[in-house]
Amino acid sequence: MKKLVLVISVLVIAGLMFSATEYKVENFSGKPGGTLFTWGLGDPKNFNPDVAQETSSTVPLGYTQGSLVGPDEFSVWNVPELAKEYWYSDDGLTFFIRIRDGIKWSDGEPFTIEDVYWNFVSIEFDPEQTANGNDSVKDANGNLPDVKIIDDTTISFTWTSPMVTAPQNLGGRTLVPKHIFEESVSNGTYKEQGTVADWDKIVGLGPYIMTEYKPGVRITFERNPYFWKVDANGIQLPYLDKINYEILGDQNTALLRFEAGELDHLAPRAEDFPRIAEMAEEKEWTVGVGGPNTGTEFLAFNFNTPDPVKREWFRNDNFRRAFVYLLDRDTIIESIYNGLGSPLFGPLSPSSSFYNPGVEEFGYKFSISRARLELKKGGFSWLPDGTCVDSAGNPVEFDMLTNAGNRTRETIGNIYVNSAEKVGIKINFRPIDFNTVVSQLVGATSETVIIGLTAGGADPSSGTNVMRVTGGLHFWNYPPDYDPKDHITEDIYVLPDWEKRVDEIFQLQASEVDAAKRWDLFAEYQMLFAEYQPMVYTITSNYLYAHKNELKLTHTPNTFVGILYNVEGIWKD
Numbered sequence: 001m002k003k004l005v006l007v008i009s010v011l012v013i014a015g016l017m018f019s020a021t022e023y024k025v026e027n028f029s030g031k032p033g034g035t036l037f038t039w040g041l042g043d044p045k046n047f048n049p050d051v052a053q054e055t056s057s058t059v060p061l062g063y064t065q066g067s068l069v070g071p072d073e074f075s076v077w078n079v080p081e082l083a084k085e086y087w088y089s090d091d092g093l094t095f096f097i098r099i100r101d102g103i104k105w106s107d108g109e110p111f112t113i114e115d116v117y118w119n120f121v122s123i124e125f126d127p128e129q130t131a132n133g134n135d136s137v138k139d140a141n142g143n144l145p146d147v148k149i150i151d152d153t154t155i156s157f158t159w160t161s162p163m164v165t166a167p168q169n170l171g172g173r174t175l176v177p178k179h180i181f182e183e184s185v186s187n188g189t190y191k192e193q194g195t196v197a198d199w200d201k202i203v204g205l206g207p208y209i210m211t212e213y214k215p216g217v218r219i220t221f222e223r224n225p226y227f228w229k230v231d232a233n234g235i236q237l238p239y240l241d242k243i244n245y246e247i248l249g250d251q252n253t254a255l256l257r258f259e260a261g262e263l264d265h266l267a268p269r270a271e272d273f274p275r276i277a278e279m280a281e282e283k284e285w286t287v288g289v290g291g292p293n294t295g296t297e298f299l300a301f302n303f304n305t306p307d308p309v310k311r312e313w314f315r316n317d318n319f320r321r322a323f324v325y326l327l328d329r330d331t332i333i334e335s336i337y338n339g340l341g342s343p344l345f346g347p348l349s350p351s352s353s354f355y356n357p358g359v360e361e362f363g364y365k366f367s368i369s370r371a372r373l374e375l376k377k378g379g380f381s382w383l384p385d386g387t388c389v390d391s392a393g394n395p396v397e398f399d400m401l402t403n404a405g406n407r408t409r410e411t412i413g414n415i416y417v418n419s420a421e422k423v424g425i426k427i428n429f430r431p432i433d434f435n436t437v438v439s440q441l442v443g444a445t446s447e448t449v450i451i452g453l454t455a456g457g458a459d460p461s462s463g464t465n466v467m468r469v470t471g472g473l474h475f476w477n478y479p480p481d482y483d484p485k486d487h488i489t490e491d492i493y494v495l496p497d498w499e500k501r502v503d504e505i506f507q508l509q510a511s512e513v514d515a516a517k518r519w520d521l522f523a524e525y526q527m528l529f530a531e532y533q534p535m536v537y538t539i540t541s542n543y544l545y546a547h548k549n550e551l552k553l554t555h556t557p558n559t560f561v562g563i564l565y566n567v568e569g570i571w572k573d
Helices: 002-011 055-062 113-124 166-170 178-187 196-201 251-259 273-283 308-314 317-325 329-335 357-362 368-377 407-421 434-442 460-467 497-511 515-532
Strands: 017-019 035-041 069-071 077-080 083-088 094-099 146-151 154-158 208-214 218-223 242-248 285-292 296-301 341-343 397-403 426-432 448-453 535-537 539-548
Touching (some): 035 251, 077 083, 094 113, 113 154, 196 208, 273 285, 296 407, 296 539, 308 317, 317 368, 317 535, 329 341, 329 407, 329 539, 397 407, 397 434, 434 448, 460 515, 497 515
Parallel strands (some): 035 242, 397 426, 397 448
Antiparallel strands (some): 017 083, 069 077, 094 154, 146 154, 218 242, 285 539
């Protein structure tokens, strides 16, 4: 039943209107005051929402920002936020948004319909202004919408075919202030704005403002005096006076600090969960287990790595399939995850309402012999000493990166080193700083990387920036024009037919109003990924959480929105 609800909520469009009581959140009735002690791994890299692509930047930035539409507790984007209401025309081609009156930016300047128009026309629709391009707001014909200001509070977006993802991919945009960034957008320097050095200049529409940043230590947030929401009793939100966002080096530190009472919540690793659960009653914690996490973990191969020999290996379908067989997922789940995990063979988690179980039918079970067979099919052979070589006699050896401090990823990397050695392949595995990993990944200079992607919502269209060929996070096969200064040229670039089809699917799904047909499109995309494995998917843990009993949440924590959903409504007893 959940699948039906999640799909229909974004697909029944003609004449449908969503609205909310002006400013008031009826189901919030908390107590003002107190400080939230939360945490994240690593320092932020950037505070420009149109440039930031790593969670170390986007999570803390999110406390200060707002959007027209937000997600519900199952990550379906249908909650009017800065938009008082939104609706479609009867033919489904035009999407209307009416914003709330009297809202101000965190610096006290009025938020207007001109801000909304400028955000889309001058930034979102211009691929030169953002890191992720503009594919997510194009319809199935590849067209951007025609935008019109209807009146002081209403704006319309008209496409050439219905745009079923508008509430998420358009309404979910993080809005930035025109009065701050208009000049830099006009002169082409917008991407250079919002550096971490300018943390004290962040202006947003979120519940908090950033008041202190100590690199490697913490970021401090305090209530935004202009935040527009009030609770059922008329109390201005947010409830909490302050957020201390502790910057930690690894998950072990987070575990120890939570146990010491210095953090209010934890997302325990599966290996630590039994210990946390055993201590919960004594420590006065609430703990819980949900379904498989909606994010994915994988080994990514760079089809355009600078080394031409390795490029050919990574583009070889059989080579990549060999690495699916080299990972013993079942043993890892039992030994490291305490049974609290699920194997991944495709790009969507089993928790997704769009999940296609057909990806499991490929039979990618751990097998050294099957891995050797795939390598042989791919043109590889072995020297008398067991070294695996390609058809030109080059020994197979490459670098593999992951972010240091993530014990699960480090464990998977070490397992790959050992498994690959059994088929004569040498892997140079290096856990390094998270932001450095991301820089190499998005800069197309890495060889292979073990990393993950968070789910941007229940709808797979949130992955458009990853799956479209021109997407800002299409990191395994960036096109030649991704960056003019890059090493990727027309001479070295190869675009396989299956990848073209995935690109086409993500274009078509945006305008497919038939729920069943749209589900089928995403099912096909998953099967293509399971067959060709551009990223070798590994394992996802069950959603696990722990928090102090004094921390009062707005929902039951779940894999779709985590623990700090609706942070403005969280309070302390």
